[in-house]
Amino acid sequence: MAAGVYNQAIGAFQSNSHINNFNHQHKLNNIGRLAVTKDFIRNEAALILVRHGESLWNEKNLFTGCVDVPLSKKGIDEAIEAGKRISSIPVDLIFTSALIRAQMTAMLAMTQHRRMKVPIIMHNENEQAREWSQVFGEDTKKHSIPVISAWQLNERMYGELQGLNKQETAERYGKEQVHEWRRSYNIPPPNGESLEMCAQRAVAYFREQIEPQLLSGKNVMLSAHGNSLRSIIMYLDKLTSREVISLELSTGIPMLYIFKEGRFIRRGSPTGPTEAGVYAYTRNLLSVALER
Ligand SMILES: O=C(O)[C@@H](CO)OP(=O)(O)O
Incomplete structure (x- = not known):
């Protein structure tokens, strides 16, 4: 999917936010010092990363990769719990992989959000899908969050291991061999992707599609997979x-980053649904949340 198509869809959906920003900045520039404070606030954005909740194949301990399986009952609960943890952090835009477990996680998490905006999946697969899924009410758009799904954020392709039991595979090929397939950086499993290959598409997508949104001040949630x-x-x-080898992510635990002045500042996982717990991360985001 061409970058332009996504931007077009998001642009149409988000109504006049760019124009408002422009007017806002223009007005502020004319009144001096206040501009500095307000621009500073606008230049900061939240990035929430969440690995999907437990899937039915995580539960069965099967290699999953790009096989599209849904969440387990436990995974559904984890997604709702993740939503509670981030319920006070502003979210303007959601990116998910093309796989249902990441999409379910994002949708279930958003049922807990205190703004109660409706997440709407963008359909950009062809011109007709785009046209037929248009929203016309400006007020309705304001109370919605566009959800963009992209295959580039999918789990790494696990090749011929997909659908095999992890324990049985370790018994058959040896623990070390299977650990190398699962956690080395550049050794792919048979006919699958290494982490390095997965990074090439996932990080490129992040830099080309997600970073510009953060730069323009949009708060983003990204629901994806262990390896992407x-x-x-x-x-x-x-x-x-070397360091990434020992990085393990739990299912359904959101991680918060603040994007500020072109840098990503890791804030860990929001501790709970309490106002104090979440707002402790940044005063500026508090102001943004209260403004809306
Ligand atoms: O099976 C998979 O797709 C992944 C994530 O569950 O497994 P691993 O942790 O081995 O990379």
């Missing part, structure tokens, strides 16, 4: 290929 998120975190935290 490991590769993105490697980029955000500047981890080496």
Whole structure:
């Protein structure tokens, strides 16, 4: 999917926010010092990363990769719990992989959000899908959050391991071999993707599609997978290929980053649904949340 198509869809959906920003900045520039404070607030954005809740194949301990399986009952609960943790953090835009477990997680999490905006999946697969899914009410758009799904954020392709039991595979090929397939940086499983190959598409997508949104002040939630998120975190935290080997992500635990002055600042996982717990992360985001 061409970058322009996504931007067009988001642009149409988000009504006049760019124009408002322009007017806002223009007005502020004319009144001096206040401009500095307000621009500072606008230049900060939240990035929430969440690995999907437990899937039915996580539950069965099967290699999943790009096989599109839904959440388990426990995964549904984890997604709702994740939503409670981030319920006070503003979200303007949601990115998910093309796989249902990441999409379910994002949708279930948003049922807990205190703004109660409706997440709407953008359909950009062809011109007709785009046209037929248009929203016309300006007020309705304001109370909605566009959800963009992209295959580039999918779990790494696990090749011939997909659908095999992890324990049985370790018994058959040896623990070390299977650990190498699962956690080395550049050794792919048979006919699958290494973490390095997964990073090439996931990080490129993040830089081309998600970073510009953060730069323009949009608060973003990204719901994806163990390995696509490991590769993105490697980029955000500047981890080496040695360091990323020991990075493990739990299912359904959101992680918050603040994007400020072109840098990603890791804030860990919001501790709970309490106002104090979440707002403690940044005063500026508090102001943004209260403004809306
Ligand atoms: O099976 C998979 O797709 C992944 C994530 O569950 O497994 P692993 O943790 O081995 O990379």
